[in-house]
Amino acid sequence: MRRMMVALIALVLLALPAAHAVQPDEIMADPAKEARARELSRELRCMVCQNQSIDDSDAPLARDLRLLVRERIGAGDSNSQVLDFLVARYGEFVLLKPRFELQTLVLWLLGPLLLIGGGVALWLQIRRRAKNGVDVPLSPLTPDEQAKLRALMSDEAKSS
Structure with missing residues (x-):
């Protein structure tokens, strides 16, 4: 019985990194659009957690950003348009990987x-x-x- 419990705990711990914070009610009906939304969510920083993507964060602001990304994709925006919209609204800090520009030259x-x-x-x-x-x-x-x-x-x- 004890071995089974240890194996179950190990299995749960192995599955934890694969878990995402995306809630079932956030998922888009179109799998292609959902894949785009997940890809974009992995590139955006949670402003609360600051070292996590919004795809992995459970913070309410991360949820709002995920919904905003899905809303923009649903409206027909391209990936770059969604990113540009979020950068215009929240600044370059929202990107986990900053763009290679004159302002970020020092970072790179x-x-x-x-x-x-x-x-x-x-x-x-x-x-x-x-x-x-x-x-x-x-x-x-x-x-x-x-x-x-x-x-x-x-x-x-x-x-x-």
């Missing part, structure tokens, strides 16, 4: 530039260390240092 280029800059800095540091390691010759031990070394090594040999 900052990551790669930091990665390239870090690689160049690492390369320069390795080059500098290699150069410094080769140029610094090791000086031989002085007679005093050799005597101290012999004394330390003989003390270690006696204690072992």
Whole structure:
């Protein structure tokens, strides 16, 4: 009985990520339009949750946005028209993946530039260390240092 319960819990936990917040009363009758609405819903940010799409969010605002997307699709708008309408109404923040425009150029280029800059800095540091390691010759031990070394090594040999 216990194994069956553990298996049932594991099955429920595996099925959780597949669950969506779309309610049955939101689903459109036309499967093609519903597929478009789901695709658009995955691209739009929930303004309450902020790191979830409206397709995955249970927030009331996400529900309102899902209904608005379906309403616009039902009115005959294309995907880009729906997105443009929502961006005009809520701003670029509503998009989970910002558009590549002049205003979002920093968002798109900052990551790669930091990665390239870090690689160049690492390369320069390795080059500098290699150069410094080769140029610094090791000086031989002085007679005093050799005597101290012999004394330390003989003390270690006696204690072992």
